[in-house]
Structures are given as structure tokens and as C-alpha cells.
Amino acid sequence: MKYAIQNAKLFDGEKVIEKGSILFDENGIIEVSEKQLYGDINIDGMGKTVTPGLADCHVHMGARVESPVQRAAVIAWQAQDVWRYGITTLRSAADSDDCDIKVRDLINEGIIDGCRLICAGTPIGITGGSGPNVIECDTPDETRKAARLRIKATCDFIKLSGTGSMGGKNSIAGLEEMSEEQIKVVVEEANRTGKLVMIHSTNQSNKTAQWAAKAGVRSIEHVQMNEETAKTMAENGTYYCPTIICRYEIIHSTDPAREWQRKKADPEDLTRKKKALNLCQKYGVRIAAGTDYGVGDTLAKELAIYVEYGLSTVEALRAATKNAADMMNLGDETGSLEAGKHADIVVFDGDPILDISDVKKVAMTFQNGKLVYKKAEF
Template sequence: GLAAGYRTAVETGRIVGPRIQTAVRVISHTGGHGDVRLPDGTDLSDGMSELADTVDEARLAVRRVIREGADLVKVCATGGMGSPYDQPDDEGLTEEEIRSVVDEARRHGGKPVAAHAQGNAGILNALRGGVTSIEHGYGIDDRALDLAGERGAFVVPTLSTVYAGINKDTMPDYHYQKKVRWSGITKENIAHAIERGARIAMGTDAAVGPHGVNLMELSYLVDLGMSPMDAIVAGTRTSAELLGVDDRLGTVTAGRSADLVLCEGDPLTDIDILGDPANIVCVVQDGVVRKDLLGLDDERRP
């Protein structure tokens, strides 16, 4: 749902914002997770979705989003929590359709393909189709973990959706009921994935949980068995590897972009420190100080 123009505006200095890798729109089938039309056909997607119901339509959808500047391609391999017409266990794009998406992305520069995938059947379809990452992965089992390991696929758990993203007062009842039902399942399966050594990158499904405390995701990973350092690596180096930008981002290495976060306290002994913005005392983005509670003068800035 984010046009590539926002990325360009940040890159060219027209606005100050985060570094953006956008999929532009998510590719879904009719009635699937990305189809948010009302029963009378009124489209409420606001440019969020690209619908495709055949292998050829899936290829065409990829070509459209790439034409519009997508850095990666995102598909719906399952239903979801917030969608009105399906369940997380429902399958989304077919394995053949996903394979065509992956092939089309390969033909256009080898862009990563991320799969919204919650139920295990759709996770398996996505992995067999060759996606780069499984987004959410709530129902992931040993078969899928084995396949992800064989294919080198990433798992992005987005635990904020089940730790902080449940609010009965602000959610439609169907959404709330799905969240409650899947919360325990998610924690059990992701804890097992961590124990199995899955290749985990950090994601938050931002806007499902509250903005500004996104790094609480690190504490959720640690709560399910990941070490604090492994959680930090999941949010830096591994995430950069997933997006194919690890040649310039993700590690504090000479010659790479100077992206740094300084915090008050030691997150290796208390990972919750990073989830509270008050503890973030300095943020450096590509060598430019964006937040400074340390009183650094210009001569000392990177």
C-alpha cells in the first residue's frame, strides 16, 4: 500500500523518513487476504492489493508492481486475521501461481518474494514455490521448517501481532476471535522454530501493534527462547540479508552505511530497554544524527 514515490522522497531528501523497501501492493486472489471489497463490490483497499486468480494473472501482477517501483514482491499464500472472508488456515495463491511469481521476480533482477503465510498448508505452498521469506508463520510445523532450511528461506514471525496487537475494543469481532484463537498456537510454533534454529529475521507487522515501540518485538523473540544478541542480529544483519541489501546495511562495518542506535543500558542483559523510546538516546541514519539526547555537538557527529 505504499507507493515507491515515498521511498524516492526519502532518498532524495525531500522528506525525512525511514529507509523504505516497498512491495507497493500485495498480490492476492479474489476473496483472499488482500481482497477487502465489500459484498457489493465497493473497493476499500485504497491501492493496497493486486488481485490475481491464474498463473498468467500472477505474472502480470508482478510486472505491474515492478513497473511501479517495487523493491520486493509480496504475495498472500494464506488467509489472515484482519481479512473478512477467510481464515489463517485457508490457502491463498496456489503453489503454481507462487512459483510463477518467484520466476517473474527472478526475471526482473532477482527481487525477493515475501509470502504472507499463516496456516501451514499455505506455508508449504509458498516454500515449494520458492519464496524468500515466510511472513508470520504462525502455524509452521517441522515439515515446513525442514523445507525452509533446505531452501534457505527466512521466517519473519511478527510476534507483535499476538503480544500487543489484540484489542477487543478497536477490532471487528471476527478479527478479535481469530487473534485469540491463534495467539497460543503462534507462540508454541515460533518457540519451536527458534529452538530448531530457523533462519529468523525480525518483523513487526507495524500498524497492527502500536507505532513507536516496534523494538518490543525483540523482547517477544527473547521471551520465546532467542538470546538477546540473536534477536538483535535478526533485526539487523539477517533482515538486511533477507532484503538483499546486506552489502551496505545491517552491520557496523567499514564502508557500509552508518546506521546506529545508542541506548541507555545494556540490551544484552535487559532486551526490554530497546522497546522503550525513552531509552534510545541517539539515532544515526546514514551518517546523519536524527535523534540526539546526548547533546552531541556538530564536531563530534559522524
């Protein structure tokens, strides 16, 4: 079945086409043009905006569900539920039982439907460190072994728990945990096997982020980066995954039940995150959008914060499409509207290029050229 969306505003992952058409089917995108294109089904895109399917590059699926069996069920459900938010790719940042990887395999084998899942599974960290369910390693040799175990488990990304975090009960946020040597051996193993590495890094000193960027880690999560780190990341082609929404919601919440969290959170964190985004713009560090949340409308909120903090709407959308795909080595498949790419496409009512909050108005989502979500019209 060939679909044509006509007379729509298009954002192809790089630039905006004010009025154009896109023709696609389950084999991929056939043509993008300023001319009128016709398919078996023609959709009037007047007043609508078409973009590549969105990606959230840092999610925790099935979070807070203890049992692995139940968590896998939640992940499978979430991999479909995201379609109503225009999401077609998720990068799962951790699952201590590799439930994310197992669900990914079911989707890839065509046993169940779902969005594209890129998975880290069980993270690597230090003994007694921030992640409660990491592979604990304290020497470079142990770390190399752990990296190999992750590769054996068919992870897409090796996730490193580089520093303390806000999450774990016994965790000291921002404490330096993994050593430079440990990070290096993981990247070495990843490079040998075509895997990528992502690192949780929150120390204010930026030491861990510096080590990671120099070692060749693909993406640094959360870091409130300084000028020197931004430069190092730009030089090494390291991506930044900001994950601002969690803290933003706590600090802006007026809910009395969240008072204790508000007291614990440092409002300066948001100032530092804003600075980090601005440093990315200054030095050309590529941003890949991520929320550090479960799944839902949080990606739309995250993108709105990027714009509030100084990114253009196009830069924010690029972070959730082209940059995200390139970061995950998926640039040949998805993240842009180009002939030959998979037809992962979102149609929005309104215009998120003019007003980023319109990313909440998802009208239709296509995954691999299949209509997987359509807003109900009563």
C-alpha cells in the same frame, strides 16, 4: 563530520564487544575497534550500548488513512518518526496505491529525509480473497502479468496474499488462497529481475508456507509453522517474519474496550508462535523481526516477546539488524557495524544485551552517519 563513540558496549550484528569504539561519518563506518578512536566529535559511550540501526521488516504505514494523498503524508512523517525508536530501515508490507514506493523515491532522491524504505506496494492475491486491495489473479498467466506490473511499478518486494487473514471483513482467516503454480510464476519473474517475494501465510496446514519455501519465496510472514515447514525453510534459506505483537497485545490486554477482540483471538496462537520460534532455533531458520503494525515502540515490544519465548537477547537483536538486512539483500549496506557499511547506528542508554527492554531507551540514532535523533535532556 567524523563521530567517535568511545568506551561503549558494541553489538556489531553478530557478536558483542564488551568495550570498544566506533568511528564513522556520512560516507560510512570507518573503523570499529577495542582501542580508543577519535573523531571531530567524541561521544562518551560509558554505560551505553551501540548497535546497528534497527529494522522492522513488516509494517503497514499510514494504516487506516483512506486517501492516498493523506496516507503518503503520514508515511513521510513516519519515515522520520521511527528514528526515536532506533529504527533506520522499514519494510512496508503493503500499500494499495504504492504510496510507500512514492515516498521511498522522494527519500532516495534526497527531496525529503527519512529512514531507508523497502516497499511492496500493492499486493497480489486472488479474486475475492483476503486482501481487499490486491491485484486479483486466478490463473498462472494472470499472476505472471500481475508480477510484471509490480516490477514495472518498481516494488522492492512482490507481496503475495497467500491465504486468508484476520484483517479483511470478508476474509476467512487461514483459508488457502493462491495456488502453488501462482506462487511459482511470481518467484520466476522476481528471480529474472532481481526482486524478492514475501508471502502472507497463515493456514494451520502450512501448505502455503511449504509451497512458498520450495518455490524460493524470500520471507514467510506470520506462519505458525510445524516441524516439516521449519525443515523446508531451513533447506531453502527462507526467512521467517513472526509478527507476534498484535495478537500478544490483544490477548494480554485488560482494556474492556478490547473485550470483543480478546474473545475472537485464540490464545493457542501464542503457544504456536512460541513453538515456531523454537523450531527456527532448532533447524536454523533465520528470523527477521517484524511487527505487522503501524510504526512506534512496537518493534521493541516484539523483540521482548522473542526473548520471553526463548531467543537470547543477541538472537533477538540479530533478527532486527543483521538478519533483517540480509533478508532484504541489504547486507552490504546496513545491519552490521563494519568498516565500509553505511553508518546506521543506534546508541542505547543501558544494555539491551542484559535486558532486552532497554531497546526502548534510545539515546541517539544516526542514519547514514547523520545524527537524526537525540533524546532530549532537561
